[in-house]
Amino acid sequence: xxxxxxxVGLPNQLLDGLVAKGVRGITLIANxxxxxxxxxxxxxxxxxxxxxxxSYPRNAQSTLFVDLYREGKIGLELVPQxxxxxxxRAASAGIPAFFTPTAAGTQLGASKEQREINGRLCxxxxxxxxxxxxxxxxxxxxxxxxxxxxxxxxxxxxxxGAAKLTIVQxxxxxxxxxxxxxxxxxxxxxxxxxxxxxxxxxxx
Amino acid sequence: xxxxxxxVGLPNQLLDGLVAKGVRGITLIANxxxxxxxxxxxxxxxxxxxxxxxSYPRNAQSTLFVDLYREGKIGLELVPQxxxxxxxRAASAGIPAFFTPTAAGTQLGASKEQREINGRLCxxxxxxxxxxxxxxxxxxxxxxxxxxxxxxxxxxxxxxGAAKLTIVQxxxxxxxxxxxxxxxxxxxxxxxxxxxxxxxxxxx
Amino acid sequence: MSEPxxxxxxxxxxxxxxxxxxxxxxxxxxxLGIGAPTLVANYVANREVIFHSENGLLGVGPKPADENIExxxxxxGKQYITMMAGGSTFDSADSFGLxxxxxxxxxxxxxxxxxxxxxxxxxxxxxxxAGPAVGGAMDLGxxxxxxxxxxxHTTKSGSSKLVEKCSYPLTALGSVTRIYTNxxxxxVTPHGFVxxxxxxxxTFDDVQTRTSAVLHRR
Amino acid sequence: MSEPxxxxxxxxxxxxxxxxxxxxxxxxxxxLGIGAPTLVANYVANREVIFHSENGLLGVGPKPADENIExxxxxxGKQYITMMAGGSTFDSADSFGLxxxxxxxxxxxxxxxxxxxxxxxxxxxxxxxAGPAVGGAMDLGxxxxxxxxxxxHTTKSGSSKLVEKCSYPLTALGSVTRIYTNxxxxxVTPHGFVxxxxxxxxTFDDVQTRTSAVLHRR
Numbered sequence: 001x002x003x004x005x006x007x008v009g010l011p012n013q014l015l016d017g018l019v020a021k022g023v024r025g026i027t028l029i030a031n032x033x034x035x036x037x038x039x040x041x042x043x044x045x046x047x048x049x050x051x052x053x054x055s056y057p058r059n060a061q062s063t064l065f066v067d068l069y070r071e072g073k074i075g076l077e078l079v080p081q082x083x084x085x086x087x088x089r090a091a092s093a094g095i096p097a098f099f100t101p102t103a104a105g106t107q108l109g110a111s112k113e114q115r116e117i118n119g120r121l122c123x124x125x126x127x128x129x130x131x132x133x134x135x136x137x138x139x140x141x142x143x144x145x146x147x148x149x150x151x152x153x154x155x156x157x158x159x160x161g162a163a164k165l166t167i168v169q170x171x172x173x174x175x176x177x178x179x180x181x182x183x184x185x186x187x188x189x190x191x192x193x194x195x196x197x198x199x200x201x202x203x204x
Numbered sequence: 205x206x207x208x209x210x211x212v213g214l215p216n217q218l219l220d221g222l223v224a225k226g227v228r229g230i231t232l233i234a235n236x237x238x239x240x241x242x243x244x245x246x247x248x249x250x251x252x253x254x255x256x257x258x259s260y261p262r263n264a265q266s267t268l269f270v271d272l273y274r275e276g277k278i279g280l281e282l283v284p285q286x287x288x289x290x291x292x293r294a295a296s297a298g299i300p301a302f303f304t305p306t307a308a309g310t311q312l313g314a315s316k317e318q319r320e321i322n323g324r325l326c327x328x329x330x331x332x333x334x335x336x337x338x339x340x341x342x343x344x345x346x347x348x349x350x351x352x353x354x355x356x357x358x359x360x361x362x363x364x365g366a367a368k369l370t371i372v373q374x375x376x377x378x379x380x381x382x383x384x385x386x387x388x389x390x391x392x393x394x395x396x397x398x399x400x401x402x403x404x405x406x407x408x
Numbered sequence: 409m410s411e412p413x414x415x416x417x418x419x420x421x422x423x424x425x426x427x428x429x430x431x432x433x434x435x436x437x438x439x440l441g442i443g444a445p446t447l448v449a450n451y452v453a454n455r456e457v458i459f460h461s462e463n464g465l466l467g468v469g470p471k472p473a474d475e476n477i478e479x480x481x482x483x484x485g486k487q488y489i490t491m492m493a494g495g496s497t498f499d500s501a502d503s504f505g506l507x508x509x510x511x512x513x514x515x516x517x518x519x520x521x522x523x524x525x526x527x528x529x530x531x532x533x534x535x536x537x538a539g540p541a542v543g544g545a546m547d548l549g550x551x552x553x554x555x556x557x558x559x560x561h562t563t564k565s566g567s568s569k570l571v572e573k574c575s576y577p578l579t580a581l582g583s584v585t586r587i588y589t590n591x592x593x594x595x596v597t598p599h600g601f602v603x604x605x606x607x608x609x610x611t612f613d614d615v616q617t618r619t620s621a622v623l624h625r626r
Numbered sequence: 627m628s629e630p631x632x633x634x635x636x637x638x639x640x641x642x643x644x645x646x647x648x649x650x651x652x653x654x655x656x657x658l659g660i661g662a663p664t665l666v667a668n669y670v671a672n673r674e675v676i677f678h679s680e681n682g683l684l685g686v687g688p689k690p691a692d693e694n695i696e697x698x699x700x701x702x703g704k705q706y707i708t709m710m711a712g713g714s715t716f717d718s719a720d721s722f723g724l725x726x727x728x729x730x731x732x733x734x735x736x737x738x739x740x741x742x743x744x745x746x747x748x749x750x751x752x753x754x755x756a757g758p759a760v761g762g763a764m765d766l767g768x769x770x771x772x773x774x775x776x777x778x779h780t781t782k783s784g785s786s787k788l789v790e791k792c793s794y795p796l797t798a799l800g801s802v803t804r805i806y807t808n809x810x811x812x813x814v815t816p817h818g819f820v821x822x823x824x825x826x827x828x829t830f831d832d833v834q835t836r837t838s839a840v841l842h843r844r
Contacts, residue, residue, distance in 0.1 A: 177711025286722030381493025
């Protein structure tokens with residue numbers, strides 16, 4: 001499970017670590033999987049990723065994912081972006097399943113339990129858990145309290161808590177209390193490990 | 205639908221307005237309904253409230269609600285607090301129903317559809333919509349962007365969006381942009397009307 | 409499929425976007441899909457319209473000058489943007505709660521086909537030339553109060569994209585309320601397609617000829 | 627119900643709270659129920675334990691001095707509190723997502739009855755003397771990783787509150803993992819109640835006599 005939307009909020013250096021460690025047999029849960037550069041490309045190219053759960057595995061600069069997919073070398077569970085976000089949030093929030101109108105009556109809802117609620121066709125979606133979540137934050141303190149920068153928030157706060165182990169790379173380390181209670185966007189209770197990596201701005 | 209937890213984050217003056225307007229036949233959705241003073245008491249005493257949907261209709265200083273309830277003068281749907289919050293959030297987020305383990309196998313889950321998911325008994329809960337939400341904020345701008353003060357957040361952000369009409373009383377009016385994008389806790393899209401009422405600190 | 413009798417002077421993408429933009433009332437909250445719909449933002453300068461981006465932003469402003477790029481501000485199309493005063497940021501679950509919960513006044517989407525009952529097909533041609541991808545299209549289609557589709561009236565080969573029944577995989581059921589094409593503006597009503605407006609020099613019959621479902625007069 | 631043979635010297639509420647507090651490891655995230663469980667916070671001063679309050683707070687600190695009250699900081703028991711450095715605030719849906727999602731290490735709750743299979747009854751005696759109310763008890767019972775119950779071992783009339791099967795309406799199924807009473811500490815295991823510790827001068831037989839279900843030795 002990987003935070004970020006495009007390259008903003010993506011934990012690049014933790015991905016590098018995943019490559020360096022030689023982890024294989026990965027099911028990758030992320031909004032985007034059509035990477036054009038970086039460790040995501042290596043993970044895809046080396047066959048380390050068996051399956052992708054994703055809303056948008058496409059990239060204007062690269063056909064890598066699509067080529068692998070066509071050759072049958074990688075699996076894909078295509079999920080509408082809002083359903084993906086809500087399934088991840090449900091995992092964190094202890095909701096095992098929920099009904100949603102999104103995808104009802106379409107190919108992506110076809111294999112799922114459907115039910116009309118208040119006159120509207122809905123599909124039943126399951127919480128989406130992971131073994132490990134890799135996240136990117138702007139600030140982190142010793143408890144694992146996090147804040148994100150602008151559009152860097154995206155999937156990071158909801159993935160925190162949806163995995164058995166949550167690891168964060170943070171641009172800035174701050175002392176406890178430097179973030180006011182209202183400034184903490186993800187409370188540390190969801191975070192297991194924090195790595196301080198001041199890598200600078202994302203590159204599109 | 206009424207924001208607040210106890211008296212913190214409770215829109216007292218909007219409640220006063222409800223009394224002044226003489227609205228009757230109210231179904232009150234709020235975490236607490238056992239008021240000891242203020243317009244909540246008037247609404248209960250005058251029979252303006254037909255039914256309460258609530259997790260904690262009890263108050264150390266008052267038996268008003270309990271007395272009315274025992275006399276059959278008021279209805280009650282007792283909802284576990286987390287289920288109440290999630291049902292309200294579901295209404296705002298377009299989730300018509302969800303499964304939760306809370307209350308499964310208990311009196312409060314007995315009349316509901318139950319299902320075992322991943323080995324755990326769960327109940328199906330419905331989104332909880334309202335006609336009107338009355339909220340309290342610390343800061344508000346012209347678009348209806350809101351921030352809350354400390355424990356004044358509670359049910360206010362999730363009720364914004366769960367009603368057809370959402371009215372906010374705010375302690376402070378600020379200009380557009382005075383709240384940074386990250387400081388806005390409730391985006392103005394959920395808010396229909398804002399009233400500036402600098403009433404000061406809550407009284408327990 | 410019907411074969412157009414005459415060659416019409418059609419609107420450019422920019423003109424289509426401007427035509428659609430003219431119908432957006434001040435104060436609306438609007439999501440613009442990737443591609444041509446994004447152009448709509450260029451034509452509401454005189455009104456306060458608040459744009460949403462799926463990756464967690466409300467109050468998206470114009471594209472920044474190159475020297476003023478904020479690398480942490482992109483839209484769902486992964487383009488650099490600015491924020492208006494009054495803008496706000498939130499996570500992806502909240503962003504789609506806002507969409508699915510019916511809070512957006514309008515989503516402007518591209519389309520492969522729109523059926524006369526409002527069904528939309530815009531995420532897959534079945535052939536999947538560019539590979540499968542859905543993004544937020546199904547959520548926007550199911551969630552926004554109004555779904556307006558901005559697309560050419562016909563395919564390059566001349567087939568109507570306004571149809572009785574979609575042949576491509578569906579995005580959302582009965583959700584489209586209006587279609588802005590390069591020759592007309594068409595309402596999708598309980599009675600089917602209704603011509604609302606047409607491009608300069610384009611007649612009702614011109615539009616009907618290029619529409620493979622019954623077109624009604626207003 | 628069993629009738630105690632001898633009068634025991636029982637722990638006070640404060641002693642019970644201190645006994646429970648001694649078992650909370652540093653770094654745990656803990657929710658303390660309203661009433662006696664709240665006292666537990668007074669006995670962890672030498673360790674960093676992070677307290678949660680249902681109304682949307684993590685990192686709840688001690689009660690403020692009267693002159694330092696912040697009127698916008700209350701806990702779920704509607705008492706004034708302080709926040710520790712590192713504390714955070716959030717809304718009620720997030721607060722219960724945190725509970726229900728299994729992120730709290732521990733919830734300390736009061737109880738009317740605990741059954742040997744871990745069933746908890748703590749929200750209603752059926753008679754509802756004070757009126758019906760449930761608050762967050764069912765969510766905490768169903769959600770926290772550990773649920774420890776802090777209660778007297780017997781009712782005022784001498785009936786055991788540790789039972790084979792609850793007679794009062796249930797709060798949560800099979801969720802209690804340990805019970806701290808005024809005479810003993812008892813683990814709730816797949817095999818039933820297991821005595822973990824007892825108050826000074828209290829024997830295994832003293833506890834068994836006051837427990838209306840089989841008590842196992844460790």
